[in-house]
Amino acid sequence: MDLHPASQWIDIPDEDLTIDHIRGILEPIEDDVWVAAACIDRVVENVDVQRVLLEFGAERTQKAVERVKNALLFEVDQDESEDVGVADSKTNTLEHYLSYHPPDAQIIYIRAVLLGRLDRLNTYVELMQTPPVQQKDGWEDDPWATGEGDDVAEEHQSLSLQCRVDPQIPLSVFLTRNLYFIASALAVQSNFEALELLIQRHQPQLSPFRSSLLECIPEYAHPSDYRNLLPAIDVASGTEATIMSRPWRTALDWSETPERRTALEVQRWYKDRVEFLISSAGLVDEAISLVQHGVSHGVTDLDELGEDLGLISRLVYDAPRPLDHADVTITWNDWASMKPSEVIRKYLAFSRPITVVSDIQRLVLPYLFVLESRCERTGKPDPHLKTRLLYEYVLNAPLEIVGAIFEASKPTLVQSRRLISDDEDMARLALACLYGSNSLDEWRTMSQIFECLPAWNLESLGNDEDEADTVITSLGTFLTPTTARPHCTPSDLLVFFSPLPARSLSRSLDILDVHLESGEILARWRVPAPLRWFLQSANGKSQQRAWATKMARNHTANAKKLRTEDGWLSLLDDMLKLGQVGEASIRSTFGLLSQEEIIHIFYCGLLMSGCFAIAKSMFAAQYDGRMLTADSLEELCLTCSREFYDNASSGNVHFGDMKLAYDCLSVIPASPKIDQEREFIEATSRICSFNVMSRPGVVISPIEIRLTKDKLGLVSRVLSSNESAYKHTEVILDLMRKLGFRDNVAAEVKTLAMVADAALQAEDFARAVEMSERMVNTVLNFKELSPLGADSPDVKAAIEVCWVACYQLGRQPEFDDTEKKMxxxxxxxxxxxxxxIVEILTAWRRTELADIEDRRTRISTRRMDISGHHMQNGPRERKTTTLAGRLQNLRVHNPLMSSAPDAAAMASQAFNRVAATFPFSVRGRTSEQRPRGSRESSEHRTGSPPADVQSHARHAFQRGIGWLIGADDDEL
Structure with missing residues (x-):
């Protein structure tokens, strides 16, 4: 962003200043006083830059000289017509003009300084062309070190030392130091050629000090070296002869004339003296007395100085100040640098609401009157200066101070006694101050300010609601914080209200009345909002909903009020009031929310407070117009319970948020959804009791349980986290049902499979078999009861889990109960x-061979027992216990007993052909899902077998497959 030229000029260091900067930056600035002061303020070491700077400053002062000349010419003509001396008239009129035109007086003074410096610059250039003086060895003494406390000697000593170190005096020193000290330094250094040149060029300034300069010449200097400087007598006239003068300008500038010096130097002396008295010792009374004596001595241009002293005296002695506060110390520079708004704040810095009106009347109004008078004297009257500065103070004052000022500006008071006399201005200031305030607890003061505002007759003014509402809407957008403007001040807001006419201001005040009432209600329930929020949320439904929720849930701050049902009803009434549309169609704070939404937010806050007894009582009371439907209440209880649940740090249902989540469901009568949520909470508590971990060392939290997609996986984690959990089958099944799988047979089968797997891992084969049998019975019953039978997706899922579980247990080598495995x-x-089927048959064959070997051992043992007791027991027919015997009885060749090398393969093929005819319509698992080693034979991809074969196979499976392996009937 481009800086203002004045800022650019200030930011450039002296050493970086160039000629282009001078013209490029200062030329666009129209204020001649500022430009001239900028030129005199800068002193640089570059000769060329300094010359352009002085010349440009002198150029910008020319217009002021012409104005003064023209004014003096007019005054002199008037005086000549009245037979007044021209010289005296010219002096008097110059003093009169400059006293009433301080800027021109300042410019003329600056012009004289600029021209004098320009002459010195020329002298400096000429001096630098003279050869430096060679110092004699051993010179170390400073002849100007005359004693301590002598300021003149001290300054001269500094210059003398500087000249000894570097014969070329810096330009900045040469332009700003007193010529006498520079000449003295040259005399001390025996630089007589430069000294003579300096006296020739500036004889009027140095001639009175010629004797003192000769005293500065060292004693060891030979008179022949400074013979041109020695005193001489003009033989012709008999008077002292002086060094020939060679000034740079033969004629003085108008600003350097004796008349100008007479008009300004006396005033300058008094101002310097006053500044010294105030700044050095704080002697304000003595400074006032000095100015009064100056006026009595005919110095007529001290009026402004006297006014300033009077105003400073009021600030130092009359402004209110606490007893324990130190006295005010102010310098003249402090006073001159303060802006009018800063002066007003100084006057009223310690004013209280009870005294601020009188302080304004006795301190601020006289100061504002002085400022108005000065503007009129300079020919630039500012009729709005008083109101502008007073309004600026009001916009930045605390609300209690603003309230006192508005009390003294009521429309019912006499016009002359009102601090703010314009009714429309009062309305604009009040709107800006209130909506720009951050206060959250000064509602009484805000209402006091509102009560002081004027009331207009809208019928006579006309009504323009759209215009006011449009401004209010746009103002709400403007008040929204941004990174560029995080906060909007009252002064910024006044820009919005300034264009509004009386009818729109009246509408705005009606809106303000609603906002003040709403603000008091919110503050009463400990959820206050600044007034600007009501504008920002006027079209923001989400903001209104958020604040309503905050109001309904601020339980801790309102604990005393919300102990009883009446307290909650009072809160509900206030919330509904904030949602009403008042007179003139003005919406209140929650105007965008429906009544049902507000009631829902309220009851949600009631439940979240944990006051379930009060909530149950209010739900049962069925208040007219303040109750929700049964479905809405059910959804509300579920929502609040889930919020408690999600915020719970522990899953224990007996304390904390989890207990609140559980108890919240008892507020209304039970329903399927309520029961389901209650069971889920119980399941959560059960899972946490098993100390299930979400990650190493961290117990799973309730929110993690709710967010888990695979809820049955939680059952698996319970079983894996506790070695004995599988023993509590009914507890695990109950957990599964409460996790949301009640009446879900597929989930029950999966749970039984997980329990069986856990038992298997613990090598508790008996319980694993028990779970497997229960699982098979459950699946078979589910299949029969399902309308779609085996085609049901749930049945398919249950069957797959069941057979895989049976297969895994049946093929375990550690499990030695062959009968159960078969x-x-x-x-x-x-x-x-x-x-x-092939894969399972392979496992079955291995088990069958092991069983045959076991039976052979048992048969041999039994035969030995039978032989020993044959005579006693008599012969009896032996049952055929082998597969070969059964096949022989059936007249079927037994491939297992064949000695052919491919007998096993032939048996396998025969069994596969039989198995291929099994009527299963359930789709098998994919190759990725099949157990290791499974394969698919070409027979499995053939068409469906005949119906009689399917019927025979199904019947064989219903009886079991023991007849294929030759098992005894008793053993089967």
Whole structure:
């Protein structure tokens, strides 16, 4: 962003200043006083830059000289017509003019300084062309070190030392230091050629000090070296002869004339003296007395100085100040640098609401009157200066001070006694101050300010609601904080209200009345909002909903009020009041929310407070117009319970937020949804009791349980986290049901499978078999009861889980109950898809061979027992216990007993052909899902077998497959 030229000029260091900067930056600035002061303020070491700077400053002062000349010419003509001396008239009129035109007086003074410096610059250039003086060895003494406390000697000593170190005096020193000290330094250094040149060029300034300069010449200097400087007598006239003068300008500038010096130097002396008295010792009374004596001595241009002293005296002695506060110390520079708004704040810095009106009347108004008078004297009257500065103070004052000022400006008071006399201005100031305030607890003061505002007759003014509402809407957008403007001040807001006419201001005040009432209600329930929020949320439904929720849930701050049902009803009434549309169609704070939304937010806050007894009582009372439907109440209880649940740090249902979540569901009568949520909370508590971890060392939280997509996976984690959990089958099944799987047979089968797997891992084969049998019975019953039978997706899922579980248990080598294993593998064969039969049969054959070997051992043992007791017991027919015997009885060749090398393969093929005819319509698992080693034979991909074969196979599976392996009937 481009800076103002004045700022650019200030930011440039002296050493970086160039000629282009001078013209480029200062030329566009129209204020001649500022430009001239900028030129005199800068002193640089570059000769060329300094010359342009002085010349440009002198150029910008020319217009002021012409104005003064023209004014003096007019005054002199008037005086000549009245037979007044021209010289005296010219002096008097110059003093009169300059006293009433301080800027021109300042410019003329600056012009004289600029021209004098320009002459010195020329002298400096000429001096630098003279050769430096060679110092004699051993010179170390400073002849100007005359004693301590002598300021003149001290300054001269500094210059002398500087000249000794560097014969070339810096330009900045040469332009700003007194010529006498520079000449003295040259005399001390025996630089007589430069000294003579300096006296020739500036004889009027140095001639009175010629004797003192000769005293500065060292004693060891030879008179022949400074013979041109020695005093001489003009033989012709008999008077002292002086060094020939060679000034740079033969004629003085108008600003350097004796008349100008007479008009300004006396005033300058008094101002310097006053500044010294105030700044050095704070002697304000003595400074006032000095100015009074100056006026009595005919110095007529001290009026402004006297006014300033009077105003400073009021600030120092009359302004209110606490007893324990130190006295005010102010310098003249402080006073001159303060802006009018800063002066007013100084006057009223310690004013209280009870005294601010009188302080304004006795301190601020006289100061404002002086400022108005000065503007009129300079020919630039400012009729709005008083109101502008007073309004600026009001916009930045605390609300209690603003309230006192508005009390003294009521429309019912006499016009002359009102601090703010314009009714429309009062309305604009009040709107800006109130909506720009951040206060959250000064509602009484805000209402006091509102009560002081004027009331207009809208019928006579006309009504323009749209215009006011449009301004209010746009103002709400403007008040929204941004990174560029995080806060909007009252002064900024006044820009919006300034264009509004009386009818729109009246509408705005009606809106303000509603906002003040709403603000008091919110503050009463400990959720205050600044007034600007009501504008910002006027078209923001989400903001209104958020604040209503905050109001309904601020339980801790309103604990005393919300102990009883009446307290809650009072809160509900206030919330509904904030949602009403008042007179003139003005919406209140929650005007965008429906009544049902407000009631829903209220009851949600009631439940979240944990006051379930009060909530239950209010739900049962059925208040007219303040109750929700049964479905809405059910959804509300579920929402609040879930919020408690999600915020709970522990899953224990007996304390904390989880207990609140559980108790919240008892507020209304039970329903399927309520029961389901209650069971889920119980399941959560059960899971946490098993100390399930979400990650190492961290117990799973309730929110993690709710967010878990696979809820049955939680059952698995319970079983894996506790070695004995599988023993509590009914507890695990109850957990599964409460996790949301009640009446879900597929989930029950999966849970039984997980329990069986956990028992298997613990090598508790008995319980694993028990779970497997229960799982098979559940699946078979589910299949029969399902309308779609085996085609049901749930049935398919249950069957797949069941046969896989049976297969895994039946093929375990550690499990030594061959009969149970054969039974399980048989169930797996019964339920598995066709493509998995071969794999299961392979496991079954291994188990069958082991069983045959075991039976042979048992038969041998039994035969020995029978032989020993044959004579006693008599012969009896032996049952055929082998598969070969049964096949022989059936007149079927037994491939297992064949000695052919491919007998096993032939048996396998025969069994596969039989198995291929099993009527399973359930799709098998994919290759990725099949157990390791499964394969699919070409027979499995053939068409469906005949119906009689399917019927025979199904009947065989219903009886079991023991007849194929030759098992005894008793053993089967």
């Amino acid at each position: 039974m399980l593998l048989g169930r797996a064969l019964e339920l598995c898809p066709p493509e998995n």
